[in-house]
Amino acid sequence: MLREIYLSTALLAAFGLVGAGLVALVHMGTAERIEANREAATLARLHEILPDGEYDNDIINDTTVLSHALLGGGQHLVYRARRNDEPVAAVFTVIARGGYSGDIHLLVGVRENGQVAGVRVISHRETPGLGDDIEASRSDWILGFDNLALDDPPMERWAVQRDGGIFDQFTGATITPRAVVRAVRDTLIYFDTHREQVFTPIPVDPTDEEAHADE
Template sequence: MAAIAQSMRRSAIGLGLFAVITGGTIAVTQVATEERIKQQAARAEAKALFEIIPESRHTNDLLRDTVQLPASERLALPDPLTVWVARQDDRPIGMIMPIVASAGYSGNIYLLVGVDMQGTILGVRVTSHRETPGLGDRIETKKSDWIKSFDGRSLGEPPHREWAVKKNGGQFDQFTGATITPRAVVKAVQKALIYFRENRRVIRERLNEAPSQRNEALKPEAIAGESSNTEHS
């Protein structure tokens, strides 16, 4: 009996050690995987920033030059809203703000919207979404040029009522089999322009202040962490 009990204890200890080692390996792998995902997201979002406002159009460090703006329920982001500022010879020429289209077919759609000092769109890019592959994912530039249809638009162009997909009487194309996704993006971009108009004075004052002095360039995922507690892929 004593031998059996001793054998059982050894088996239990062995199983315990195996569980500890296995659990530790899984935890380390998970942390490493999450870090790689964050790095990939940061590179993708930084690429999107320079697609919206190319380096040839500004003379400052776009990733380092950031400003905090008033919170806005319109953008589905809490206080503070941190934006990237583009400058030419220290003069602000535009900004890029992170926004959320909360009415996507499969959840939140995370966007970057570039706006010049007159409220005209410089560009829009999607940074994260869970929309249906082959349908809603046409909001990505690698799938179609649809997202570029916002370039040069403003609150007056098109008129307010035409800020919608064509199915709803607007000027923006919808996708075959996926109307909800483009509709959500159109409304979110329009809300970003309304935010700019409503806060124009404050925005101009903040953007004309001295550039933020950070020791390191502020990466897109850092701003996402500051402005939203919602985890997204």
């Protein structure tokens, strides 16, 4: 009787180990696919702002994390584009505070010369049919930032028309575009005063250099 109990216990333990191993293998394979899909989606979104032919570095991994109230507070990932190791553009993850239904998360691309490369909405909770016209798939309003700069239009014109600016507001939804315009303007202000910090190269790990020297 005891022998049968021990045998059953051993079999259950073996099945448990095998099952755990299979689950771990599946998780590892799935995690790699999920990460690859995430990178592909991120790259596709970045290419909406900055075509891949404009840079030659690994933009997904050439990043820095910056923190400033002008970017919406908190920490913000910034993708840096370079060609021949020279800065081309930076794509900021930015939070537009003060949306009608909360924060609006944006990608704001700024070329090295200070011009807007493009703006895209990552996520928001604005009212469908009103505030969601900030999405490129809904209207071309967000494309109106392309190639603008901090002094073009003048600073006082970086506002919706109701506030004396050049940007259209949506019928019945002025708060949403106002928040986005302010966030893009503030990103340009940040870039203008922190350009060197934005493009500071990623520090090289001395152990990596030693490893390459031994190859």
